[in-house]
Amino acid sequence: MKIAVDAMGGDFAPLEIVKGSIEAVKAFPHMEIVLVGDEAQIHKVLSEHGEADNPRISIHHASEVIEMNEHPGIALRKKKDASIVVATRLVREKQCQAVIAPGSTGAAVAAALFGLGRIKGIDRPTIATPIPTPEGVTVMLDSGANSNSKPKHLVQGAIMGYNYARLMFGKENPTVGLLNIGEESTKGNDVVLATYKLLEQLKTIPFKGNVEGRDIPKGTVDVVVCDGFVGNVVLKFAEGLVGVVTQLLKEGIKESGLFAKLGALLVYPVFKKLKKRLDHTENGGAPLLGVNGVFMICHGSSRSKEILTAIKIAGELVERKIIENIQHSIEEEGAITYDDVD
Amino acid sequence: MKIAVDAMGGDFAPLEIVKGSIEAVKAFPHMEIVLVGDEAQIHKVLSEHGEADNPRISIHHASEVIEMNEHPGIALRKKKDASIVVATRLVREKQCQAVIAPGSTGAAVAAALFGLGRIKGIDRPTIATPIPTPEGVTVMLDSGANSNSKPKHLVQGAIMGYNYARLMFGKENPTVGLLNIGEESTKGNDVVLATYKLLEQLKTIPFKGNVEGRDIPKGTVDVVVCDGFVGNVVLKFAEGLVGVVTQLLKEGIKESGLFAKLGALLVYPVFKKLKKRLDHTENGGAPLLGVNGVFMICHGSSRSKEILTAIKIAGELVERKIIENIQHSIEEEGAITYDDVD
Numbered sequence: 142m143k144i145a146v147d148a149m150g151g152d153f154a155p156l157e158i159v160k161g162s163i164e165a166v167k168a169f170p171h172m173e174i175v176l177v178g179d180e181a182q183i184h185k186v187l188s189e190h191g192e193a194d195n196p197r198i199s200i201h202h203a204s205e206v207i208e209m210n211e212h213p214g215i216a217l218r219k220k221k222d223a224s225i226v227v228a229t230r231l232v233r234e235k236q237c238q239a240v241i242a243p244g245s246t247g248a249a250v251a252a253a254l255f256g257l258g259r260i261k262g263i264d265r266p267t268i269a270t271p272i273p274t275p276e277g278v279t280v281m282l283d284s285g286a287n288s289n290s291k292p293k294h295l296v297q298g299a300i301m302g303y304n305y306a307r308l309m310f311g312k313e314n315p316t317v318g319l320l321n322i323g324e325e326s327t328k329g330n331d332v333v334l335a336t337y338k339l340l341e342q343l344k345t346i347p348f349k350g351n352v353e354g355r356d357i358p359k360g361t362v363d364v365v366v367c368d369g370f371v372g373n374v375v376l377k378f379a380e381g382l383v384g385v386v387t388q389l390l391k392e393g394i395k396e397s398g399l400f401a402k403l404g405a406l407l408v409y410p411v412f413k414k415l416k417k418r419l420d421h422t423e424n425g426g427a428p429l430l431g432v433n434g435v436f437m438i439c440h441g442s443s444r445s446k447e448i449l450t451a452i453k454i455a456g457e458l459v460e461r462k463i464i465e466n467i468q469h470s471i472e473e474e475g476a477i478t479y480d481d482v483d
Numbered sequence: 484m485k486i487a488v489d490a491m492g493g494d495f496a497p498l499e500i501v502k503g504s505i506e507a508v509k510a511f512p513h514m515e516i517v518l519v520g521d522e523a524q525i526h527k528v529l530s531e532h533g534e535a536d537n538p539r540i541s542i543h544h545a546s547e548v549i550e551m552n553e554h555p556g557i558a559l560r561k562k563k564d565a566s567i568v569v570a571t572r573l574v575r576e577k578q579c580q581a582v583i584a585p586g587s588t589g590a591a592v593a594a595a596l597f598g599l600g601r602i603k604g605i606d607r608p609t610i611a612t613p614i615p616t617p618e619g620v621t622v623m624l625d626s627g628a629n630s631n632s633k634p635k636h637l638v639q640g641a642i643m644g645y646n647y648a649r650l651m652f653g654k655e656n657p658t659v660g661l662l663n664i665g666e667e668s669t670k671g672n673d674v675v676l677a678t679y680k681l682l683e684q685l686k687t688i689p690f691k692g693n694v695e696g697r698d699i700p701k702g703t704v705d706v707v708v709c710d711g712f713v714g715n716v717v718l719k720f721a722e723g724l725v726g727v728v729t730q731l732l733k734e735g736i737k738e739s740g741l742f743a744k745l746g747a748l749l750v751y752p753v754f755k756k757l758k759k760r761l762d763h764t765e766n767g768g769a770p771l772l773g774v775n776g777v778f779m780i781c782h783g784s785s786r787s788k789e790i791l792t793a794i795k796i797a798g799e800l801v802e803r804k805i806i807e808n809i810q811h812s813i814e815e816e817g818a819i820t821y822d823d824v825d
Contacts, residue, residue, distance in 0.1 A: 382699075
């Protein structure tokens with residue numbers, strides 16, 4: 142298996158990206174890494190780590206980089222030789238099986254969309270994020286690829302999330318819920334009202350109706366489908382809340398008594414772990430589902446550890462044939478009548 | 484000061500509502516309570532508590548009740564003598580200064596809207612919820628009155644939230660942020676993109692630009708403006724997350740070592756408190772801002788303690804002249820050009 146890594150993406154490129162890739166080939170003997178980006182810079186880091194001659198790590202030169210603050214669409218048109226564009230091309234041309242994309246999420250989504258195209262029957266790709274629950278995870282999607290999701294995008298999200306939860310989290314027949322502000326089918330905004338009717342038509346995927354915000358951390362259903370705006374706000378809110386709580390615990394919980402202070406010290410590591418599980422970075426990124434290839438979106442602040450994890454997840458997604466499974470599900474579901482709700 | 488309490492609203496009416504009202508007149512010597520609902524039932528509870536002759540508690544008979552599961556609009560048209568309708572009328576007729584509304588949020592919002600009307604310049608009322616932060620609170624609104632908020636509703640929300648934060652949480656010149664999925668003004672869905680441009684036009688309210696989900700628990704700004712769908716999801720997600728964590732702590736944190744277990748026991752009360760602060764019920768409900776009168780929305784599962792707190796908050800909102808302050812702010816801001824973004 143060969144993974145294309147955008148070695149120039151993110152705040153700590155190429156150093157941390159290359160380091161993560163070196164760790165990956167050590168950890169996963171069946172993997173080869175193609176580092177995409179400025180050959181001289183990448184070679185320098187490899188040499189410094191004594192890995193310049195590692196036969197399982199190669200360099201594919203790309204002369205340009207898309208920066209974090211660039212407009213994705215404009216940058217993509219202008220920079221034909223950007224590292225993320227070239228890495229994506231390697232997958233399209235079947236030279237590699239997956240892309241690791243640290244850096245600008247917008248540019249990554251655009252590069253994936255234009256470079257790989259969409260799976261037939263999928264109109265927009267979606268970012269899937271596992272949220273920890275007491276018994277496992279809830280897969281929430283979309284967590285930020287689209288900020289104006291329409292009903293059909295949510296339905297396609299349900300199909301993709303179902304397969305992702307099934308293949309990656311050992312759920313045999315994952316249940317799907319629609320994120321809403323009440324359980325009744327008459328609740329919600331125009332988009333979710335229309336989506337509910339479409340989800341009810343799914344033949345192969347167990348739709349459990351509306352769920353509310355509280356059901357995400359509870360794990361009421363395995364997959365929660367929502368608009369990318371809502372999902373992104375929820376994800377960042379969770380990160381913020383856990384971050385604040387961890388900080389408070391670290392400070393010994395201001396104005397608390399001695400016992401609570403002691404308790405805080407003792408329980409702090411548990412929260413630090415929870416924070417890590419929620420953090421994009423620590424999770425090694427999230428898969429962009431719906432494009433014709435395995436594509437991992439990593440945080441701009443990714444360090445070697447996150448790159449290592451992202452490569453591991455990418456490998457599993459390839460091995461478990463996520464693309465083929467989504468294709469199969471879409472075909473199984475057949476034509477869904479979107480007409481009156483677009 | 485006279486407060487109209489819908490004594491028939493919610494799961495534990497009239498018992499818990501009447502009990503909360505009795506506690507309120509004891510706690511606040513300047514207050515009188517008018518219990519609205521079935522005279523016989525209310526009188527029975529008052530008698531059982533030896534308060535039938537309390538001169539500061541009176542009963543205003545109403546023959547009907549809107550149940551939790553009824554469609555708000557239909558119920559309101561059908562049940563002209565519903566307790567929530569009659570309680571609202573007492574405020575419209577200046578016999579009382581505020582309404583306490585436990586029970587169906589939808590019916591309460593509808594009764595307030597039709598019974599009190601809107602403040603001039605406000606198109607839709609909004610529910611404001613204080614979210615605890617390390618240093619105080621972030622006021623989030625709308626947290627569930629509207630699930631299809633338009634830009635102008637969000638701008639009006641900013642004006643209302645600013646005044647609520649200023650009057651109730653001792654902030655001198657509260658800052659306002661727009662909930663979005665990135666800090667740049669070019670980020671977000673169509674509604675927030677249009678809202679951003681309108682908020683920039685505010686003359687008297689310090690708009691600090693976009694904020695993200697993580698800024699709510701951090702307290703980056705004093706007021707966070709968002710669509711009611713998003714706000715409701717975030718609020719319930721927070722309740723759920725804190726609930727799950729509290730539960731895990733209570734169970735001694737599964738699979739943890741002895742120290743973490745001990746820590747969990749010690750820190751549990753702190754989380755129980757956090758959970759209470761997030762919980763609608765424990766907060767005594769949230770004000771519905773934008774209608775022509777002080778109106779407290781309480782949870783359907785409200786017990787006496789929540790009713791007591793709601794009455795206290797309602798009293799403060801009346802004393803601090805929330806309605807007049809919002810009116811003044813709207814006038815100060817003058818005409819905002821909504822034309823091209825509606």
